[in-house]
Amino acid sequence: MNAPTEFVVPGATRDIAAFAADLQYGDIPDDLILNAKQCIRDSLACGVFGAPTPWVQAVARTITLLGQKPTASAWGMKLKVDPLGAAFINGTAAQGYELDDCHDQSMSHYGAGVVPAVVACSEGAFGAFDGKDMIRATVAGYELGTRIGNIVSPSAFHRGFHPCGLTSTFGSAAAIAKLLDLDTDHYVSALGLAGSQAAGLMAAQFGAMAKRFHSGKASQNGIIAALCAREGLTGVRDVLEAPYGGFCSTYSSEYDLSFATNGLGTDWEMRRNGFKRYSSLASSQTSVDALRAIREQHGIRGEDVAKVRVGTTDMVYVHCGWPYVPNGETISAQMNLPYTGAVTLLYGNAFIDEYTDDKLVDPKIIDLANRIEVYVDPELDAREKHQMRAVRVTVTMNDGTEHFHEQTYRSGHWRNPMSEEALRDKFRDLAGRALLPEAVREIEEIIDNLENETQPAQRLGAALQKVR
Known part of the structure; x- marks a missing residue:
C-alpha cells in the first residue's frame, strides 16, 4: 500500500x-x-x-x-x-x-x-x-x-x-x-x-x-x-x-x-x-581567550595566581561553571570551566595535551581550579543570544595585583573567526597525529578540489584508513 x-x-x-x-x-x-x-x-x-x-x-x-x-x-x-x-x-x-x-x-x-x-x-x-x-x-x-x-x-x-x-x-x-x-x-x-x-x-x-x-x-x-x-x-x-x-x-x-x-x-x-581553537566545550573558550590574554599581556604565571573570578551568563554557569571534581573521565575536565581555566593559566593553552590522564588528577591543577569562581553577571546575561558566552575575568595575584579582561566572542566564533591558515594548521596537526603524511596531503587535496571530484568519498575513505 x-x-x-x-x-x-x-x-x-x-x-x-x-x-x-x-x-x-x-x-x-x-x-x-x-x-x-x-x-x-x-x-x-x-x-x-x-x-x-x-x-x-x-x-x-x-x-x-x-x-x-x-x-x-x-x-x-x-x-x-x-x-x-x-x-x-x-x-x-x-x-x-x-x-x-x-x-x-x-x-x-x-x-x-x-x-x-x-x-x-x-x-x-x-x-x-x-x-x-x-x-x-x-x-x-x-x-x-x-x-x-x-x-x-x-x-x-x-x-x-x-x-x-x-x-x-x-x-x-x-x-x-x-x-x-x-x-x-x-x-x-x-x-x-x-x-x-x-x-x-x-x-x-x-x-x-x-x-x-x-x-x-x-x-x-x-x-x-x-x-x-x-x-x-x-x-x-x-x-x-x-x-x-x-x-x-x-x-x-x-x-x-x-x-x-x-x-x-x-x-x-x-x-x-x-570552529574550535581549544579542546574544551565552547562555553569555556571565551574564558580561555581572556586568561591567555591576561597571561600574555602581563607576563603572569599560574603558580602566582591567588584566585580568579569569571562573570558570565546563566547558560555558561549551568553548562560548565560547577566545581571541578576529578572522576577519571576526560569529559568531566573538558566540560568544566574551573579546570580549563586552571590549565590555561598554568600551561598557556587548553588543547589536547592539557587533558591527558595525568593532568586530570594533578594536585596543582585541582588546587588552582578550586580557586576559580564562576558567577552570573546580570548585565552579560541580558545580552543578545550571539553573546551568550561573554565573560568578564578578574585574576588576583598572590601580591594582591588584579588583572581584568572582557571577552565577548570566543576564538572561532563567526564574529571572531579563525583564519583559513589556522584551520589548515589544526587539520594538519590533528590528522597528522593519526594518519600517514601522504594521507594527510591527499585528504587536503581532495577537499580543496571537492567541487571537481567525481568519486571523492571513496578516495577520502581510503586515505582516512592510512593510519600510522
Missing part, C-alpha cells in the same frame, strides 16, 4: 523542507562552498584524532558485532562497516575530544552529525555521488540543523536536553534527504522521522562517555530518517510547529518558529557556524 502524499500541512516544517528539496548547487554562494569544505575537513581531522579513544573503540566493537555489509570506512582505523555503523562510529569520533565545530546560538555541533553521514552514504552503498553532491548535502544539513536549533535554544538545553543529540539529528536527516534528492513531501517526512529520534541528556557532561555518543547516534538516525522517508514511511508532517507532541513543544518551554524561515535562502545561518 502506497503512503499518502496528498496530505499537506502548511507551516515552518514544510517551508524549510521545500527550500532544501529545491536547493541546487548553483544556488549556494561561493563563501558557503568554501565553508562546507572547511566543515568537512575539520570534521575529518577531529574524527581521525578521536578514533583511538576508549569511547569510540567501544562503539566500533559494537558495530562489528552486528555483521552488516562493509561498504563505508571508519576514520582513523583499518575497519570497514555499513553506512549506519560508519556514521555512528565517525560521529562519535568527531565529537570525541571536544574539538569539533560549533554553532554558538543553537549550542550544537553539526559537523559530527552531518559530515559522517554524508561521507558514509557517498562511499557507494546508495549510489554514485560527486563532490558537488556532497557539498550541497552538507550545506542543506547545516542550514536546516542550525535553523531548527535556533528555534529551541537555549530553552531545550536548560530543560536538560543535549542539543547535539536533538538538532544534529535533523541536520543529518536534512543532509541525506538532499543527497538522495527527495522531493518536498518525502523531505517533510524525513524531518518528521528525525524529530521522533532526537534524543540526548545533558547530565552526560558530568562524566559519561555518552556525551560523545549522542552525535554518533544523531548522524546514524538522520540516515535512517531519510532512507525510511524515501521508502514511504511518513513522519510527523508538522514536526516543528505541532502544539502537542511536536519537537519544539515537547523539548522546549520557549521557542520561536520564525528562526526556521527568516531570511531563508538569503541570510544563510550556516555562515554563523564556527
